[in-house]
Amino acid sequence: MEAAKPANPLEMIAYVLSLQIRDHQVVYVGTGLPMVAAILARKTHAPHITMVYESGGQDPIPGDMPWSVGDPFTWRKAALIQEMAYSFAQAYNGYVDIAFLGFAQVDMYGNVNTHQIGTDFLHPKVRLTGSGGNNDLTSVTENIVLVGLHTPDKFLPRVDFITSVGHLNGGNSRREAGLPGNGPVAVVTNAGVLDFEPATKRMRVQSLQPGMTFEFAQMCTGFELLRPEGDIPVTPVPDRAVLDILRTEVDPHGIFTKIPGL
């Protein structure tokens, strides 16, 4: 039998992200790799999760990969579809366990920028999308997991614009700003999984992908990473069965997990 191609970096992120989900949780899903991760989790280790989407879909029957958080697949035979104000309200009211969000820039405290590259609001180098639901979910969801590619121009000492507050200035500053929830609990990247040191709330390596060293991860990061005590664990790799599900059932057209040439 032909050996399966190993997971490419996007498939690896999707798999590691899926492991952040525990069975029976309510998961608030954003577009892209979070969708892939949630659907993969549901088809593997967490078959009883409930997926909710910002456009209002509640617990759809999974089908093809949604094209957007407003895709009909996000409300496929959903028991109910909420209005936007109520869909975010359920996160504040404690009915959402975990949310996954992307970023254009992130800093050492897990603050996220999806607004602009450059610090001049009226004359940015590039204007990005703006908040969408990113600020809402990081503000009011109990646990946030950030997901993105790990490069020094994305991992910065200070983001150019704080769209969404992570741990703000570290320590208790998130709580003092009036925000509920734990804030970001993990950052999943192609380097590995990062968490936040409990006292300072600075970003720390939790595990590294196979072949990745702490030094190399540090080179991909624009600020000083904290190192955990002792040996750094290796991030688990998906086995053949999980990869097959990912490739044939979850994202068969490779909308979010295919890298040209790989």
Place this chain on the structure above:
Amino acid sequence: MSSFSYSREALENLRIADPAILDPLVDIESARKAHLRKDHAKRDKRMSIREAVAEFVQDGDIATDSGFAYVRTPHQAYFEMMRQGKKRLHFIGSPNTNQSYLINYGVCAYSHNSYVGAEMRGSDRNYSRQLLNGKVAILSEWSHGSMAQGFKAAQLGAPGVFSKQLLGSDILRFNPYVKVMQNPMRVDPDPVTFIPALYPDVTVIHVHAADKYGNARIYGPAVNDVALAASARKVIITAEEIVPETDIRYNNKGVVIPFVYVDAVVELPYGAVPGNMPGCYYWSRQWWEKFLRWGTLSDENIREFLDYWVMDSKDPFDFVEKLGGAKWVALSRRMTKTAEYDNEDDGYDFAYQSYKPGSDSGIYY
């Protein structure tokens, strides 16, 4: 002079010289007067989209981007605003994706921004460029949820809501309307944001069915549209079909807009094309991809693209012909039903050829 209190820092950061420009959005008194002045009688309000846009969309109005970017969005009404040459409207919406191309035709000059882009297909380079060129000015910056709360407060008949969103973020530094304050209910320090009720001038809501009076039924995500219909000074309903009042009464699940809000009722099949109309037709993925990957690259591209699709179409039927006509309608209906599990197409393949320059197909599916 303004009669409202705005964040001085945000006014400075956004370089808003005269804050009076911000007033109508939070002016409950004028909105209430407009609602009181309306004819509250149950009367036949049917008219054409041309008449409705001509009468109820005035230059300089605060208009809404309703639906969800390209889900049940009244694109064909926006296109009519372009064809009629409406000028210098302020737009507000969550998302506010469709403001972008309206800027190029002078329809939108001011933006209350929450999100412009197409998710994984990237940020909208046109919006970025028009901001830098000064063709559009941002009057306030929001998140989806906080803006939704502003609309919902208006629907609830409340001056505003206290919220946890936006706290600590830079968005607050670019929003003149939202205030940070102590939660009046709490003894311990508990910062909250106060989000005022928001009152746009005019909203267009595209619905599945309405009666001639304006009672309207929606299926799928309502997003902010119920609140927008309640708060806007003027409300235009465009509907896939006009149905008898008895149909609305007998099938009243999903009836979310009462006739008293409504000024105009327009029968407009394919009114959400090229977007997705839940249960009716799927969005034209290739159209959007061509628009985002080629159209937004330059002012010339967007002109060429929208002149062909919009300015040279007189109505949605012309537009559907360009998408592929009857064959597009059949494919599109089948796809949306499949996506929603409304037929037996379990194995239906959603694979498609994504747009690449020069790869225009006859059918934009």
